[in-house]
Amino acid sequence: MCSISGSDIWQGVRLDAVSIALHEVFGHVPSHHARFAFVGVKASLTDVTRAARIGIESSFTCWGAGIVDLDNDGYPDIFVVTGSVYPEVERTLAQYPNKSRRLLFRNLGDGTFEELTEQCSPGVMAPHCSRGCAFGDFDNDLDIDILVVNLNEPPSLLRNDLSGKNHWLKLKLVGTRSNRSAIGARIVVHYGGKVQSQSLANQASTRQMIRGFISV
Numbered sequence: 001m002c003s004i005s006g007s008d009i010w011q012g013v014r015l016d017a018v019s020i021a022l023h024e025v026f027g028h029v030p031s032h033h034a035r036f037a038f039v040g041v042k043a044s045l046t047d048v049t050r051a052a053r054i055g056i057e058s059s060f061t062c063w064g065a066g067i068v069d070l071d072n073d074g075y076p077d078i079f080v081v082t083g084s085v086y087p088e089v090e091r092t093l094a095q096y097p098n099k100s101r102r103l104l105f106r107n108l109g110d111g112t113f114e115e116l117t118e119q120c121s122p123g124v125m126a127p128h129c130s131r132g133c134a135f136g137d138f139d140n141d142l143d144i145d146i147l148v149v150n151l152n153e154p155p156s157l158l159r160n161d162l163s164g165k166n167h168w169l170k171l172k173l174v175g176t177r178s179n180r181s182a183i184g185a186r187i188v189v190h191y192g193g194k195v196q197s198q199s200l201a202n203q204a205s206t207r208q209m210i211r212g213f214i215s216v
Contacts, residue, residue, distance in 0.1 A: 048111075051111070051112070052111060052113055053112045053113050053115075054078060054105050054115075056115060057103060057115070059095070059096070060080075060082040060100055060103065061082060061083060061085060061100075062080050062081070062082050062103070063080075063082065063083060063130060063132060064080070064130070064131065064133040064148075065078065065079065065080045065081075065133070066078070066079050066080075066133055066134075066135050066146075068135045068144050069107075069144065070104075070143070070144055070160060070162075071106070071162060071164070071166070072142075072143060072162060072164065072168055073107075073109070073166055074109075074166075074196060075107035075108075075109045076107055077104065077105060077106050077107050077113075078103075078104070078107070078113060079104050079105075079133065079146060080102065080103040080104075081102050081130035081131070081132065081133050081148050081149075082101065082103065082130060083098070083099060083128065083129030083130045083131065083150075083151060084096060084097065084099075084129060087129070098129050099128050099129045100127050100128075100129075101124065101125045101126065101127055102124045102125070102128075102130070102148070103115065104116045104120055104124055121158075123156065123158045124158065126156075128148070128150045128153070128156065129150060129151040129152070129153075130148050130149060130151065130156075131149050131150070131151055133146055133147065133149070134146070134147045134149075135147075138157070139159060141161075141162075142162075142168040142170075143161075143162035144160055145157070145158060145160045146160070169189070171187065173185050173200055181200075182200055183200060183201070184199060184200065185199065185200045186198070186199045187199075187200075
């Protein structure tokens with residue numbers, strides 16, 4: 001496994017996950033019936049990769065992945081970086097280039113995703129040999145930007161210039177006792193007949209400022 005990312009994909013107040021394995025496009029994406037629990041508690045995960053329509057790509061070697069709400073519509077989307085392991089392969093097999101585009105799947109809110117290609121900016125479609133990605137609002141304009149780590153070249157900083165009427169909520173969590181970083185804290189937001197949830201993981205931010213954590 002090269003990467004795993006988790007979020008409440010289906011607004012089911014449960015933590016779902018996407019896992020990426022080498023030479024696979026996607027590993028497992030649990031359905032809205034899936035349950036996640038912390039260490040010591042059993043979790044039940046259902047593989048709905050095909051049903052969710054994210055298993056449609058089979059020609060990429062995928063690495064870092066993230067489940068983040070890139071359009072602030074309340075439903076987390078999926079972003080994946082790609083790149084070959086063996087650059088010499090493309091000299092004999094042109095259909096397997098060393099550098100390849102990123103993958104972006106928009107959450108349709110009905111248990112399925114759609115892959116975005118023509119709608120994507122050049123920053124997403126440009127070919128690179130990438131190995132990882134990170135997410136945050138670096139310019140503090142209330143949408144999620146992406147930092148991509150590329151092999152043997154500078155990183156790519158993809159600025160999200162989102163427009164629209166969707167809203168955004170930023171929270172800073174502080175523990176009241178020994179856990180001052182509030183690691184493991186869970187937020188549940190109710191609005192307009194919908195529910196969103198998210199938990200603070202220890203890699204989310206060194207200052208516990210959750211950027212793009214929840215959008216309503």
